[in-house]
Amino acid sequence: MKLLIVEDNIHLAEDMQAFLHESGYVTEHVSNLREACDKALVYSYEVIILDLGLPDGNGLELLDEVKKRRINSGILIVTAKDAIDDKVKGLELGADDYVTKPFHKAELLARVKSIIRRRNFDGNNFVEINDLKADLNAAQIYVNGQLLDLTKKEYDLLLYFMYNKNRILTKESIAEHLWGDDIDQVDSFDFIYNHVKNVRKKIAKAGGQNSIRSVYGIGYKLFEQ
Amino acid sequence: MRKRRTSKLLSKISLLFLLFIVVAFVISATILIFNANKYIDKSVERSFNKKEQQIIEKLEAGEAISFFKEARIIKLETVKKDFLQTDIDTVMQAEESNEMFLFRLRRKVITVNHTNYLLILKKNIDDFTNLKTDVISTLVPVFIILSIVIVIFNTFLSRYLFQPFNYILKQMECFRVGENFSFRKIKTSTREFTTLQELYLEMINQAEEDYRRIKEYTENMSHEFQTPLSIIRNKTENLIADEYVMNTNAKSVKAIYDEVNHLSKLSNTLKLLTKIENNEFVKREQIKSKMVIEDHVEKLRELAGLKSVPIELDLNEDHIFEIDPFLLEIVLKNLIRNAILYAKAKTTIQIKTSSDNFYISNTSELSETLPENIFERFAKGKSNPSSLGLGLAIVKKICELNALNIEHNFQESTHSFSISSVE
Numbered sequence: 001m002k003l004l005i006v007e008d009n010i011h012l013a014e015d016m017q018a019f020l021h022e023s024g025y026v027t028e029h030v031s032n033l034r035e036a037c038d039k040a041l042v043y044s045y046e047v048i049i050l051d052l053g054l055p056d057g058n059g060l061e062l063l064d065e066v067k068k069r070r071i072n073s074g075i076l077i078v079t080a081k082d083a084i085d086d087k088v089k090g091l092e093l094g095a096d097d098y099v100t101k102p103f104h105k106a107e108l109l110a111r112v113k114s115i116i117r118r119r120n121f122d123g124n125n126f127v128e129i130n131d132l133k134a135d136l137n138a139a140q141i142y143v144n145g146q147l148l149d150l151t152k153k154e155y156d157l158l159l160y161f162m163y164n165k166n167r168i169l170t171k172e173s174i175a176e177h178l179w180g181d182d183i184d185q186v187d188s189f190d191f192i193y194n195h196v197k198n199v200r201k202k203i204a205k206a207g208g209q210n211s212i213r214s215v216y217g218i219g220y221k222l223f224e225q
Numbered sequence: 226m227r228k229r230r231t232s233k234l235l236s237k238i239s240l241l242f243l244l245f246i247v248v249a250f251v252i253s254a255t256i257l258i259f260n261a262n263k264y265i266d267k268s269v270e271r272s273f274n275k276k277e278q279q280i281i282e283k284l285e286a287g288e289a290i291s292f293f294k295e296a297r298i299i300k301l302e303t304v305k306k307d308f309l310q311t312d313i314d315t316v317m318q319a320e321e322s323n324e325m326f327l328f329r330l331r332r333k334v335i336t337v338n339h340t341n342y343l344l345i346l347k348k349n350i351d352d353f354t355n356l357k358t359d360v361i362s363t364l365v366p367v368f369i370i371l372s373i374v375i376v377i378f379n380t381f382l383s384r385y386l387f388q389p390f391n392y393i394l395k396q397m398e399c400f401r402v403g404e405n406f407s408f409r410k411i412k413t414s415t416r417e418f419t420t421l422q423e424l425y426l427e428m429i430n431q432a433e434e435d436y437r438r439i440k441e442y443t444e445n446m447s448h449e450f451q452t453p454l455s456i457i458r459n460k461t462e463n464l465i466a467d468e469y470v471m472n473t474n475a476k477s478v479k480a481i482y483d484e485v486n487h488l489s490k491l492s493n494t495l496k497l498l499t500k501i502e503n504n505e506f507v508k509r510e511q512i513k514s515k516m517v518i519e520d521h522v523e524k525l526r527e528l529a530g531l532k533s534v535p536i537e538l539d540l541n542e543d544h545i546f547e548i549d550p551f552l553l554e555i556v557l558k559n560l561i562r563n564a565i566l567y568a569k570a571k572t573t574i575q576i577k578t579s580s581d582n583f584y585i586s587n588t589s590e591l592s593e594t595l596p597e598n599i600f601e602r603f604a605k606g607k608s609n610p611s612s613l614g615l616g617l618a619i620v621k622k623i624c625e626l627n628a629l630n631i632e633h634n635f636q637e638s639t640h641s642f643s644i645s646s647v648e
Contacts, residue, residue, distance in 0.1 A: 009452050015459040080451055102455035102489050105462055153527045168465050172486050179528070194531040217479055218465055 003112065004045040005029045006036040006062070007078070008055050016049070019105045020112070033057040040066055040073065047074040047115050049108070050095075052086050060089060067094045074115040078103070104173035106164045113163050127162050129224050131208050134159055143208035153178055154199050161212060161222035170219040196220055235383050239375050246371060250364055257360050265353040269329050273346050277335065280344065284337040301334065301341040308334055319349065326351040389413035393422055400429060402436045403503055440503065447496035454489040461485060494615045497555075498602075501622050506549040509627070514553075514578055515540045521557045522576065525565060534568040534587070536561075537575045544578035547646070548627045556623055559616040560585050560642055567640065586641035599633050 003020060007013040008031045017027045028045075030036045033054045040048055040062060048066070052059035063075055077090040077098045087098050096115045099108055117125055117136050125136035134141045141148045141158055150158065160177050161169065171189045178195075200210055211223050276296060284290075290298045310333035317328045331346040383391070389411045400406050408426055413419055461482045464470045470478060500506070522536050529536050546553050564574045564587040572588035600621040602614065624631040628647045633640070 009456070011456045012452060012459065015456065015463070019459075080447075101451045102458050105459055151527055168462075170462070170465065170482065172482075191528055191531050198531075215465075215471075217475065218471075218482075 001025055001046045001116070002043070003027045004036070004039060004043075004048045004073075006031075006033075006048065006054065006059060007051045008032060008053075016105070016108065020109070023109055025112075031055075033059065033062060036062050037065060040071065041069065044071075045073045046119075047076055047096075047112050049076050049078060049112070051078040052090065053080065058086075060086065060093060063090060063093045063095055074119050076108075076111055076115055104170070104176060106160070106167060106169050106173050107177055110160055110163045110177065127159070129162050129165050129222065130211050132158070132162060132203075132211075134162055143203055143206040146206045148202050148206055150199070150202065154195060154202070157195055158199055161220070165222050165224045168215050168219055168221045172219075174219065233383070235379050235387065239379050242375060243372055246368065250368055254361060254364055258357055261353070261357050261360065265350055268353075269348050269350060272348055273331050276346055277333070277344065281335060281337055284335075284342070290342075296347070297345040299343040299345075301343050303341075310334070314350065317347070327354055386415070389415065389418045390421070393418065393425065397425065401504070402432050403440070403505075406433075436503075440499075443496060443499050447492050450492045451489065454485055454492070457485045458482070458489070491615075494619070498615065498619055498622060501552065501619065501626065504626060506552050508549045508551075509547055510550060512546045512548065512550060512553055513542070514544045514546050514583065515542055517546075517550075517553060518557060518576060518578070521554075521561055525561055529565045529568075529574065532565065532568065533571045534565060535573050537573050539575070539577040541578045541580055543580050544583065546583075546629075548623070548629070552623045552627065556620050556644075559620050563616060564640075569638075581645055583644040584641060585643075586639050588638055589640050590638065600631075 003025050005013055005016055005020075005027055007016065007029065010031065013029045013031065017029055020027050028039065030039055031054075033056045036048075036050070036054075036059075039045075048062075050059045050062060059077065063077070066073060066075065075095045077087070077095045078101060079086045079090070079098055080101055087100075090098060096118065097111050099111055127134040127136065131144050132141060133143075133145075136159075139155060141150060141155060141162075148158075156178055157174065160174065171192050174192050175189070178192075196212060196214075200212060204210060209225075211225065213221050213223060215221055280296060280298065284298075290300065310331060313330045313332075315328055315330060316325050318324070319326050326349050328347045329350050331344070331348075333344045333346070335342050335344050392411045396408055400408075406429065408429060410422060410426075411418075413422075461478060464474075464478045465482065518540060519538065522538060526536060548556075561574075561576070564585055567589045568574055568587035569590055574587045575585065577584040600617050602618040621631060623629075624644060629644050630647050631642060631644045633642055635641075
């Protein structure tokens with residue numbers, strides 16, 4: 001599974017590469033539109049992570065080209081937060097999803113995984129960690145084969161943990177994932193605390209083990225045993 | 226402040242002009258009358274003197290008094306010492322006709338050959354006074370005609386001469402910074418207007434240029450900030466993932482992380498606020514609010530549920546917001562989230578709409594942010610230091626720009642906001 005990162009900022013690109021590599025992906029990086037076109041049209045990538053603000057043009061041009069030539073790559077566009085028009089245009093042109101800068105890496109990973117999952121319709125869409133098993137097609141999570149009665153947000157939260165196993169998820173990152181990062185964010189940390197508490201309770205009630213740990217002052221982490 | 230009443234320059238000028246003419250007419254009429262009086266006096270005086278002279282000559286020649294037609298002469302035995310002469314204007318019947326005329330009578334004592342006579346001379350001055358009234362009765366119609374002429378001339382002025390000026394004014398009215406305004410020049414040979422037009426064009430260009438620069442600056446600032454902020458955030462996340470670092474420097478790393486997040490949100494939000502202020506969201510639509518509100522509440526119901534603050538809806542089918550949908554989303558999101566955040570646990574949040582009003586309320590123990598400054602930037606509650614304090618400022622700004630009136634009320638520990646359209 002190869003990913004193409006189109007990003008002109010070298011620090012950001014390196015960081016993304018390192019992070020995605022840790023998560024088991026092979027990545028390639030290009031820093032301008034021309035190279036991106038060359039690569040995207042020749043090689044096959046599972047997902048192209050496409051920054052729209054490139055030095056030699058708008059990333060939407062590549063998106064347009066990819067869709068025109070029916071190249072079978074998922075596309076995740078990266079936009080500046082305020083560029084609503086770009087976002088809308090991107091989705092209209094057939095991008096699979098978008099993240100806005102600055103994004104949390106955990107969020108990026110979750111979006112990439114979700115694009116890959118959606119592109120893989122026929123295959124088994126399961127994520128398994130410890131005693132947890134998420135059925136992505138049905139949007140349900142089981143503990144030891146027993147269905148958890150989760151609300152929508154609880155499902156999103158637990159899946160986000162599972163996508164980012166063994167990694168600290170900061171409260172900011174969770175808040176953004178669950179409620180989107182809008183203007184003047186409500187101080188949602190109490191809410192996160194409550195959500196996590198409820199999820200833990202439900203897992204415990206179903207006889208599962210508690211693998212979500214608090215990292216004091218920072219956030220939470222799902223350990224894989 | 227009350228707006229001062231204004232009136233058209235031309236009307237002002239003509240009014241002043243008329244006033245000036247009235248004054249000029251009054252003055253000239255006074256002078257005319259004064260001169261006429263003087264003339265009458267002089268001419269009567271001359272005629273009297275002439276008659277007097279003739280009479281004296283005749284008396285000296287020894288003619289009998291009864292022959293004098295021009296005047297009555299009475300021989301006097303005694304004369305009051307100080308009696309010299311008196312003049313009286315009086316209406317009398319003329320000798321030759323039955324008509325009444327204004328006469329001037331002069332009584333004078335003359336001495337001829339050591340005999341005293343009382344001389345009574347009279348002179349018809351009716352024509353003279355008629356002249357006076359004629360002058361006045363001419364002036365009034367002249368004044369009226371002049372006024373009419375001025376009014377007509379005015380209309381002509383405003384329609385033809387002032388037309389370029391009015392045109393320039395109209396163009397000025399249409400001007401909005403940042404809307405790519407194209408000024409259609411008007412041809413005129415009036416120098417003031419061409420100068421005005423040129424100066425105005427220069428100003429427009431300057432304003433546009435400044436606006437563009439500021440916009441570019443804010444955009445660049447916000448945009449270029451995001452990449453470095455992303456990098457800092459990612460690197461900090463790397464540190465957070467590093468157990469060794471966290472064991473020794475957790476506090477510092479956390480502080481950096483928090484501040485970077487804050488900065489990034491701040492820059493985004495300020496940029497959004499600037500965009501709103503610059504009127505960049507112009508897709509005004511008539512939006513039936515019921516569905517939109519229900520949609521938003523549905524998204525946040527779980528969040529509210531965590532705090533046990535149920536949201537009660539009482540929505541009117543016909544309530545409409547006339548606004549850019551994106552802006553409406555921001556307004557609703559902010560107000561609903563605000564309500565959830567500040568609501569006291571286990572109380573109810575109410576959202577109501579009537580045909581012309583939107584209302585949201587929550588119960589709260591807090592009121593340290595005074596109602597007067599609640600809409601100001603960075604006027605956040607002390608209890609919530611991590612909030613940006615920009616949410617309500619944005620809501621207020623959006624309302625202002627969309628002819629909506631938002632009011633905040635704090636009564637019996639209930640905060641409420643209501644939005645209605647400005648009449």
